[in-house]
């Protein structure tokens with residue numbers, strides 16, 4: 561029987577690269593995100609690259625509980641047999657100080673990064689726990705360990721991802737289900753464009769330094785899930801060499 565991996569937020573960046581990396585390991589892939597056309601493009605790309613694997617796709621908003629519930633019900637056969645869930649969908653919105661920031665941006669971040677992750681996880685781990693097998697990979701961030709000005713709420717959502725990863729690991733103890741929290745520093749994706757809504761400002765974020773590539777994170781995820789069953793990589797912090805710490809970036813020009 562095919563081994564299924566589901567990746568949320570596969571339409572771009574880390575999620576897209578993770579679909580490729582897990583496809584290369586022979587996983588059947590369930591790719592999700594809101595942008596249906598991107599999912600179609602990814603599916604075509606994956607079918608050419610990995611003609612032997614099964615691929616399914618679904619476009620829905622992970623922050624909408626009814627959407628997620630409907631998705632989980634509609635795809636029960638795959639969901640109840642998932643070997644890997646990569647909780648990757650997420651975003652930051654804005655860099656304003658807390659006294660100036662938009663409540664809508666806060667809602668979007670909390671609803672996507674925390675509640676969306678929970679809705680998906682709840683639908684999947686029950687089955688993993690019963691089957692006594694599975695692996696949840698949460699995409700946290702260095703922002704889940706260290707806060708920075710203008711990032712308080714985004715950081716809080718990623719601190720939550722860290723706490724939830726620990727909580728899942730504890731509650732799943734004895735079930736053989738593994739939980740990994742991947743915590744990247746700066747990765748060049750659509751992340752900064754989504755956050756700043758301005759291409760020039762987004763480009764400036766990576767100016768004069770070499771950020772991580774989505775493939776760097778995807779390879780790491782693929783490595784974590786391919787460890788022997790008795791090995792659980794619990795947490796990994798991955799910075800670009802040019803970033804010593806949150807906010808400490810070497811710019812060469």
Ligand code: NDP
Nearest residue numbers: 569571572573574593594595622649650701747749750751
């Ligand atoms: P991208 O913006 O390139 O990708 C984000 C993905 O999340 C997209 O596929 C997007 O799909 C999906 N997504 C966002 N909101 C929703 C939603 N409401 N419902 C469903 N899918 C959604 O950014 P990254 O690849 O960088 O981000 C992936 C993860 O990595 C995020 O959790 C981010 O916080 C984290 N991260 C990123 C870092 C970076 O520097 N880039 C560093 C550390 C962590 P669509 O728009 O089609 O719905």
Ligand code: 8X3
Nearest residue numbers: 701702703745746806
């Ligand atoms: C994204 C990394 O440092 O921009 O999670 O918050 S950072």
